[in-house]
Amino acid sequence: MMAAGRPRGVTRKGVGLTMGRVWSAARCVRLAAAVAVYASSGFYFVDPDEQAVVRWFGRIPEGQAIGPGLRYAPPWPVCRVDTPKTTEMRRAYVGLLPEDREAIARGSLGAIQDSTATISSSLNTPS
Numbered sequence: 001m002m003a004a005g006r007p008r009g010v011t012r013k014g015v016g017l018t019m020g021r022v023w024s025a026a027r028c029v030r031l032a033a034a035v036a037v038y039a040s041s042g043f044y045f046v047d048p049d050e051q052a053v054v055r056w057f058g059r060i061p062e063g064q065a066i067g068p069g070l071r072y073a074p075p076w077p078v079c080r081v082d083t084p085k086t087t088e089m090r091r092a093y094v095g096l097l098p099e100d101r102e103a104i105a106r107g108s109l110g111a112i113q114d115s116t117a118t119i120s121s122s123l124n125t126p127s
Contacts, residue, residue: 042075049087055080 046052052066054073058080073079096104 038075042072042079043070044073044081044083045070046083047085049085050083051086053082053084055082 044052046066046068048068050068052071053060053064054066056079057077071081073081
């Protein structure tokens with residue numbers, strides 16, 4: 001039955017879809033898109049010469065080494081993924097290089113002067 005000349009379901013403001021509802025729906029869609037982008041940023045790839053280590057809140061679980069392939073871990077700040085290469089050797093020399101040590105052991109004066117210049121020079125000071 002029609003009340004006051006309007007069909008059933010129709011109010012004074014219209015058919016039930018107001019601008020407030022449209023804006024709140026758009027806000028929900030934007031929020032869902034932002035959450036989807038954030039969640040998809042947790043995918044990572046491990047190369048064949050690497051192993052991944054996932055740190056959960058800064059801690060590394062025991063016995064964890066993840067092999068090659070496409071993987072997923074929750075994005076930052078929950079997890080952080082490190083993928084060091086396992087097929088290369090890294091060295092850091094403190095003091096003298098091994099070649100300089102051998103030359104100094106043999107008594108080479110030039111090697112002593114070169115190595116002391118290297119140790120005493122600084123890249124941070126202007127010349």
